[in-house]
Amino acid sequence: MITGKNYIGNTLKASGDKTHKTINPRLNIQNQTAFYEATSDEVDEAVELAWSAFKIYRKVAGVKRAEFLNAIADEILALDQELLDSYTSESGLPEARAIGERGRTVFQLRSFADLVSNEDWRENTIDEAMPERTPIPKDDLRRTLIPLGPVVVFAASNFPLAFSTAGGDTASALAAGCPVIVKAHAMHSGTAELVASAIIKAAERTGMPNGVFSNIMGRGRTVGVKLVKHDKVKAVGFTGSISGGRALFDIASQRKEPIPVFAEMGSINPVIITQKAIENRSDNIATAFAGSITMGAGQFCTKPGLLLTVEGDGTDQFKKDLAKKTIAIAPQYMLHPDIKKAFVDNVNMVSSQAGTEVVGKVEKAIDANEGPSQITSVSGKEFLANPKLHLEAFGPFALVVKAKDQEELINIINGLDGQLTGTIIAEKEDHPNLHDVIDALENRVGRIIFNGVPTGVEVCPSMQHGGPYPASTDSRFTAVGTNSIKRWVRPVSYQSFPNALLPCALKR
Known part of the structure; x- marks a missing residue:
């Protein structure tokens, strides 16, 4: 059931007085539900919850994160016709498109679940010590990838499911071990809330910490700007216009601690x-x-x-x-x-x-x-x-x-x-x-x-969905496919560490 409220962690809240309604493009009328814009305090609470959840979630085993991702897919399917009806009423797109996009969303979630069910994706490398090497002995060095921290995802207007609340950015960030705060797109707020409810149910069902996911709304840029400026947010995913993506990129780069903004923006292909x-x-x-x-x-x-x-x-x-x-x-x-x-x-x-x-x-x-x-x-x-x-x-x-x-x-x-x-x-x-x-x-x-058409983006390891600016803000990364997980991690090397203190995947 759509309430018009924000998910601040696993709690529905609507403390503010600013609201908006979505529009049915086919009927050219407003849909019935009023959606509450998140207040400044609600934004802060969502980020603080995500930061607390990160301390736990970053250490959750890959097989457990895979359970969580698969549970999200199951809960999205369980929404059934209610989700399809919300999608079509807010986008003007036909039900067949909604069914196809729901299938892609579920496939993405399950693909990342498969990816993180073992630790190979971390590209672990081990260079063992060579104490007898001359003229200088070599220390033991081991390298892995660790999650960045809470990620803010800005939902796309043109894909209410596959590039939105539980879309590729969210799925890849959760797979990497990063809590996610979604800034729902105002055009499909009801669809966003339904999908958010599925994620929350999946988190509770699989024992994930409160704050691993939040879904907040706001029609203008106020909520988004506050999120990107928050010092406990560590990365941003964005799909949308050049002006919107560039504005967020500039804000993030001007922070005391600049953070990456992975924005997919304009392209004439x-x-x-x-x-x-x-x-x-x-x-x-x-x-x-x-x-x-x-x-x-x-x-x-x-x-x-x-x-x-x-x-x-x-x-x-x-x-x-x-x-x-x-x-x-x-x-x-x-x-x-x-x-x-x-x-x-x-x-x-x-x-x-x-x-x-x-x-x-x-x-x-x-x-x-x-x-x-x-x-x-x-x-x-x-x-x-x-x-x-x-x-x-x-x-x-x-x-x-x-x-x-x-x-x-x-x-x-x-x-x-x-x-x-x-x-x-x-x-x-x-x-x-x-x-x-x-x-x-x-x-x-x-x-x-x-000898083909560019429309249609396969979700697989070889897909590159990103390009030189302004197609994206960092052409080294993809926004689609399992390699998109690399946006939300960074490498750490451990030198001369006792075995007991090493991450599990790097132990001797």
């Missing part, structure tokens, strides 16, 4: 399509990318927002076909009226720039919060000269850029901001000419896709 590919399978490529551009109303961080080609006989026809197929797909509801407005504003900004051509857009009347698809094009020369054309439009929109030759294409890639993904659509005969393209993409993106 460039796609390079060769002329050979257009000549051989233009229709198939247009179909695939029309689906990718409009999937989930284009509200995916890996949506292809920039398609790069070189001038050729089939280029103009390809972009017309892409536009036709894109706008033929039925408009879908966007997550919130504010997101719809921002999308429309950004599309208009890009499409009003000199040299742009609107190749196709949805002209028919649509519901208030549906996203109108659009394809715009511009020359490579104009794109290079105008930074406004690099703007991300979070929704069903893509910009097709036609470079005059391969050299200009490479210059365009080199001039891009950091991106989550880059895609190459090419034929076998193109392979000898792709090395420069690959080299350029490697310096701009975190994941390169060959």
